[in-house]
Amino acid sequence: xxxxxxxxAALLSATALGGAYAADPxxxxxxxxxxxxxxxxxxQVRWGLELATKEVNAAGGIMGRQVELTFEDEEANxxxxxxxxxxxxxxxxxxxxxxxxNSGSTLAVGQVAERAGKLIATTVSFADSITGDKCSPxxxxxxxxxxxxxxxxxVWLSKDKPKANVFYxxxxxxxxxxxxxxxxxxxxxVGAKSTGEVFAPLDSKDYTQYFGQLRSAKxxxxxxxxxxxxxxxxxxxxxEFGLLNNLTVVGASGxxxxxxxxxxxxxxxxxxxxVGYSAEIDxxxxxxxxxxxxxxxxxxxxxxxxxxxxxxYAYKAAVEKAKSTETDKVRKAFxxxxxxxxxxxxxxxxxxxxxxxxxxxxxxxxxKFSIVGQVAGTDAIGPDACTRF
Amino acid sequence: xxxxxxxxxxxxxxxxxxxxxxxxVAVILVALGLTIIFGLLDVINMSHGEFYALGAFIALALAxxxxxxxxxxxxxxxxxxxxxxxxxxxxIQRVFHSxxxxxxxxxxxxxxxxxxxxxxxxxxxxxxxxxxxxISGAIDVLGVFLPxxxxxLILGGAAVVILVALVVYRTRLGAMVRAxxxxxxxxxxxxxxxxxxxxxxxxxxxxxxxxAGVMLAPLYSVFPTMGRDFILMAFTVxxxxxxxxxxxxxxxxxxxxxxxxxxxxxxxxxxxxPIVFGIMVIMLMVRPQGLFGRLGxx
Numbered sequence: 001x002x003x004x005x006x007x008x009a010a011l012l013s014a015t016a017l018g019g020a021y022a023a024d025p026x027x028x029x030x031x032x033x034x035x036x037x038x039x040x041x042x043x044q045v046r047w048g049l050e051l052a053t054k055e056v057n058a059a060g061g062i063m064g065r066q067v068e069l070t071f072e073d074e075e076a077n078x079x080x081x082x083x084x085x086x087x088x089x090x091x092x093x094x095x096x097x098x099x100x101x102n103s104g105s106t107l108a109v110g111q112v113a114e115r116a117g118k119l120i121a122t123t124v125s126f127a128d129s130i131t132g133d134k135c136s137p138x139x140x141x142x143x144x145x146x147x148x149x150x151x152x153x154x155v156w157l158s159k160d161k162p163k164a165n166v167f168y169x170x171x172x173x174x175x176x177x178x179x180x181x182x183x184x185x186x187x188x189x190v191g192a193k194s195t196g197e198v199f200a201p202l203d204s205k206d207y208t209q210y211f212g213q214l215r216s217a218k219x220x221x222x223x224x225x226x227x228x229x230x231x232x233x234x235x236x237x238x239x240e241f242g243l244l245n246n247l248t249v250v251g252a253s254g255x256x257x258x259x260x261x262x263x264x265x266x267x268x269x270x271x272x273x274x275v276g277y278s279a280e281i282d283x284x285x286x287x288x289x290x291x292x293x294x295x296x297x298x299x300x301x302x303x304x305x306x307x308x309x310x311x312x313y314a315y316k317a318a319v320e321k322a323k324s325t326e327t328d329k330v331r332k333a334f335x336x337x338x339x340x341x342x343x344x345x346x347x348x349x350x351x352x353x354x355x356x357x358x359x360x361x362x363x364x365x366x367x368k369f370s371i372v373g374q375v376a377g378t379d380a381i382g383p384d385a386c387t388r389f
Numbered sequence: 390x391x392x393x394x395x396x397x398x399x400x401x402x403x404x405x406x407x408x409x410x411x412x413x414v415a416v417i418l419v420a421l422g423l424t425i426i427f428g429l430l431d432v433i434n435m436s437h438g439e440f441y442a443l444g445a446f447i448a449l450a451l452a453x454x455x456x457x458x459x460x461x462x463x464x465x466x467x468x469x470x471x472x473x474x475x476x477x478x479x480x481i482q483r484v485f486h487s488x489x490x491x492x493x494x495x496x497x498x499x500x501x502x503x504x505x506x507x508x509x510x511x512x513x514x515x516x517x518x519x520x521x522x523x524i525s526g527a528i529d530v531l532g533v534f535l536p537x538x539x540x541x542l543i544l545g546g547a548a549v550v551i552l553v554a555l556v557v558y559r560t561r562l563g564a565m566v567r568a569x570x571x572x573x574x575x576x577x578x579x580x581x582x583x584x585x586x587x588x589x590x591x592x593x594x595x596x597x598x599x600x601a602g603v604m605l606a607p608l609y610s611v612f613p614t615m616g617r618d619f620i621l622m623a624f625t626v627x628x629x630x631x632x633x634x635x636x637x638x639x640x641x642x643x644x645x646x647x648x649x650x651x652x653x654x655x656x657x658x659x660x661x662x663p664i665v666f667g668i669m670v671i672m673l674m675v676r677p678q679g680l681f682g683r684l685g686x687x
Contacts, residue, residue: 039515040515040516172657172658172659198658199657199658199659200658201658201661201662203618204658205412205415205609205618205619206408206411206412206608206609208408208411209408209409209650209653209658210658211404211408212400212401212404212405212654215400216400216401228517229517229610229612232517232519232610233610236519236522236610237608240522240527240536240538240539240608241527241534242527242534259515259516260516260517262516262518263516263517263518263519263610264519265519
């Protein structure tokens with residue numbers, strides 16, 4: 001008899017005829033760029049989420065319920081992201097949503113979530129405003145924001161290059177201007193002197209036209225937040241013009257990545273940045289994570305993969321604490337939630353929904369990133385600038 | 390006062406002019422094929438940027454099997470010629486004779502460009518590649534620092550322009566091409582194989598795009614969307630210089646890139662594109678045929 005009921009129950013749940021009961025899966029929607037410029041980032045997001053979901057499901061799911069991921073391609077375009085998020089909330093009835101990469105997409109999807117009465121979390125977007133002046137009660141960020149990366153880098157700068165003359169070069173749009181402004185204020189606070197700044201259009205072909213300004217400013221340190229192929233051009237052209245001698249280049253964590261490092265080659269030697277994650281972190285948790293990630297995807301995880309992986313465990317912890325997937329209860333459970341991630345324990349600050357975590361300073365040596373310093377989470381986080389809740 | 394002016398020239402103005410010159414040569418190399426295809430075939434080749442990228446990718450693939458850069462300068466254009474010939478005979482020729490020639494060829498080449506860009510991504514992946522710079526080192530030109538490869542680019546670019554002009558204006562082949570461009574029926578009745586001349590001229594333009602790809606790859610790196618890089622500027626140069634004019638491309642190419650280089654000293658570089666496109670708009674309003682007339686219509 002019991003044998004038969006078990007079979008029946010299994011069949012019913014398998015064919016989804018069982019209705020809403022405990023074995024119903026928890027649905028997580030993922031709106032992430034699977035095509036276009038940011039496809040490489042979306043790929044890492046997907047791998048990180050899938051690995052964590054597999055582990056969680058194998059260990060019995062969340063409160064006995066399996067986790068199910070539904071992917072939609074946002075093409076790194078806020079307008080597309082909004083449509084796809086709407087669809088996931090209204091049609092697929094997802095309980096939770098993540099994956100947005102472009103900061104504009106995260107902000108826009110946050111508004112969709114508010115209207116739908118659901119929660120979202122970004123694992124990638126850097127813009128400080130997401131958990132700052134444009135914060136939302138429905139939006140969380142589990143990765144380190146630009147401000148945290150800048151403070152970590154500035155702390156390193158004050159030790160390694162005290163009172164340095166710094167020149168800034170950023171791409172001329174929201175991200176470039178905000179990263180330069182953030183690092184400039186962090187660097188000046190620790191005694192660095194700013195000797196000039198220039199903003200080049202996104203996708204600039206030739207950075208050599210700014211080299212005159214750079215040379216005449218005579219900086220010891222150059223800070224840059226260009227990304228992708230722009231970094232390849234900037235760095236190799238600087239090498240061509242002999243500008244990399246006696247100059248320390250530091251930058252945003254998205255400036256040099258596993259994607260463009262091979263193309264930059266020797267010109268990337270010595271580049272220093274502040275990040276929330278590195279595959280080199282020497283802890284048992286991280287080694288286990290890197291090995292599992294590599295076994296599944298044949299490539300090292302980067303910060304995007306690691307933070308996306310960590311998010312599933314944050315959501316699991318919150319739902320289990322709330323004993324529900326209801327928005328209000330989960331939001332409350334997220335407040336000051338502490339959970340374990342590959343890079344150690346993180347805390348979701350209740351005041352602005354920003355994760356507080358240890359920050360790392362990494363340097364490119366011999367074509368690979370190695371950790372040269374770390375800064376405690378509380379020293380890097382900065383004040384709460386969110387006034388909405 | 391005098392020394393200040395000399396220093397300003399030496400450390401600010403002269404490097405900027407020199408850097409603008411390199412960009413100018415790069416733009417001219419891309420625009421040259423474009424203007425030949427437009428002037429001779431009356432086809433607006435929207436996929437020209439992707440053929441430029443194709444040249445760079447072929448060079449990348451050939452370099453990876455150990456072929457030296459200097460051989461690629463010759464080999465890649467040779468590989469591009471049959472590609473261009475087949476594209477012209479297989480695709481463009483089919484829609485060329487309809488009444489809406491400009492629209493159909495423009496849409497066809499635009500679509501071809503989109504397909505090629507995605508094909509690059511599928512075959513070579515989305516990440517950038519950086520070929521080794523074939524000549525390292527630098528020299529001082531009047532106290533201005535100039536990497537040797539950039540010097541080579543300026544001189545090599547000039548040589549390519551002169552060679553192309555010689556072929557078009559001084560050879561029997563060039564005369565046939567110009568005749569076919571001026572009046573295809575008359576040329577055909579005088580025994581010029583017009584079909585092959587058209588396909589050949591298109592292939593020649595494509596080969597030039599490929600050559601530009603090989604020459605510029607060490608400076609600007611290779612990636613699937615690189616075709617978009619110079620194409621707007623190249624179109625602008627072709628329009629301002631006079632569609633189909635080789636001299637026009639050279640003059641407009643140098644002029645517009647100098648405007649960009651020098652203006653970016655005084656105002657934010659973000660304005661350099663609006664300035665250049667503004668010049669194009671004014672040119673279209675005041676002198677729509679461009680600085681120089683159309684090729685074959687001199």
